[in-house]
Amino acid sequence: MTSWYKLDNVGHLYACVANSKWSGIFRLSAVLQQKVNQNILQQALDCTMSKFDFHNVRLRSGIFWHYFEPNKKKIVVQNECNYPCSLMDVNRQRHLLRVLYHNCRISVEFFHAICDGGGGWLFFNCLLHKYLVLCGHCDGLDDCIKFIDYDKENFDAFKSTADLHFGKLCRKTPKAYLIDYKTCQSDGYWLTHGEMNTNLLKALAKKYSVKVGQLLTAVLAFGIYLYKQDRSKKLFAKKNEPVVVNVSYDLRKKFGVSALRNFFSYALFELSDKKHTLDSVIAEVADFYKKIDSDYLLKAINTNVRDQQKLFNRLVPLCIKKPLINYAYNAWGEKLASISFSNYGNADVPACFANHIVRLESANGVAKVGRVLECSSVSFNDKTVLTFCSKSKDTLVERIVFGQLVELGLQVGVVRN
Amino acid sequence: MKCNTCCVNVDSSHTNCPLCGNIVLGNDGCQSVLSYCKVDIGSLKKEVRTLKYRWLLICIFILVLLNFYTKSNPNFAYKTEIFWFSFSIFFYLLIKEVFLPAFFSKRVIWRDCIKALMIMSVMLVFIDIQNSSLTWSIAFVLPILAGFCSVLCFAIVKLFEQELLNAIFFSIVLAVFNIFLFFANICLLFIFNWYKINLTIVFVSLCICLSVFLYFVLFEYSGLKDSTEAKLHV
């Protein structure tokens, strides 16, 4: 067992900006057909954790950077009694992930510094598989844990893929239109799931000759565009800011790496300032996705890695760096996009899941400042679940987006916490 | 069952459509596979509340101690009446920790206003110390200034959202709040100077202070705060 672990690029950022009121969290859930058994889940978790050392850590601050220290306490599964994606005080030496169950739903909430969605799914798959095996629903033959070469995959994928001679990315950073939902501190976080048939969605995307992810991005952008128009009738409304969707990219498939830690990047889709119909938005989105090829993503990685390797960043102590990073993050970090969207695509799971799991869900926790709405989607078992995570009780954007999907001829099933 | 307005299928655990709030006929609201747990907001709020009051009480305790120390110590350099600090701290805490978060979370304009006010009050106090006389005027200037600033800022924030009724409603709430603070401040002054003045005034002041404290407690616990929050949210 290593005595400490280095954080990766994205991890450093998330560790710096987390405080006692907010931390970057994402959530993966599975709805089973039967009620969850707490004891079996705990057993499955213990079994999984024994393999995933790196996930059982706590966050410590060093002189120059944060680092992870192995945690001797084991993680205990909790019955969910709070809002989803609620606060995780990462600085107080707690675990950086939690496993929750309620009724038929098993959820895992991760602190973003330990892994991203892709890495999270690997962990969650193992946990679910172990649980189903212990329940006697699956045989232990196609055990996911065996497939993961743990030592090989627990590395900083950003550093190993970066090719600093290749050049870096210059992102334009205008401030985006922010949805003006009203937020209340005493309110929790709200998840709105919309379930659609994957095949119908694919057929629809084919009709527009785009991919499902692109279609969903377009519907989201168009939904916010409509919302903005609705709000612009009010006096002093923001009219000049563009609608921007922050699209997250899983880099694992593109670069053929199966990293357990963070390995993602993002691109900002900016909707042009003119009158739009859904068709025109889809056309713009398709153009945007064409631009994002391996070169673009490699440049994005380089930008990321190069910033960290600057002498200034390496030599300045953490106590000075942290407020600076915080200030920059609060001022720009999450105001660059109106909404973020991560599409996990078709979940890559063992075959036996299909008979025992109703559906999979994913959610990105809300942003620290500015942005009030996050969106993500995952497909499994012929069902695509589009999830909004919001800080507010307001639901107009969700209503417009799901309304658009209904208008396109899809059946949408909605549930909210 | 389907919501007639949004045309989406609503999970059977919702009696009302989660998107538009309309009643969905045929849904019984019982637990389904997809339903979430009901969060007990009461206990969450209670936790936050207890924490807030704990800090408030600790601060009041410290400042009372400081007051007595400075008054009983004749060698204290400037004969500073820490009361002025205590006032600004009391006021700041009350606004920031008890009232503001629920009403105006993330309202940058508010945070800035309070910061400016804090700096100003500290400056005023220092000017007074330099003149080695703490004028009574501060007792009036500060709360009036604070009240004026807060009502004005609030009205601006609300008017920008074009909700006139809300603006008026909350301006009144805030004005009342400020008048209370204003009274409380003067009364505290009387109480801290009990050895100099008529005991009847001290007694009356004590009563007023207690009633102000009661008002805060009632406001927090009676549900008025929740309903005002809810109203703000509509």
Ligand SMILES: [Zn+2]
């Ligand atoms: Zn509805």
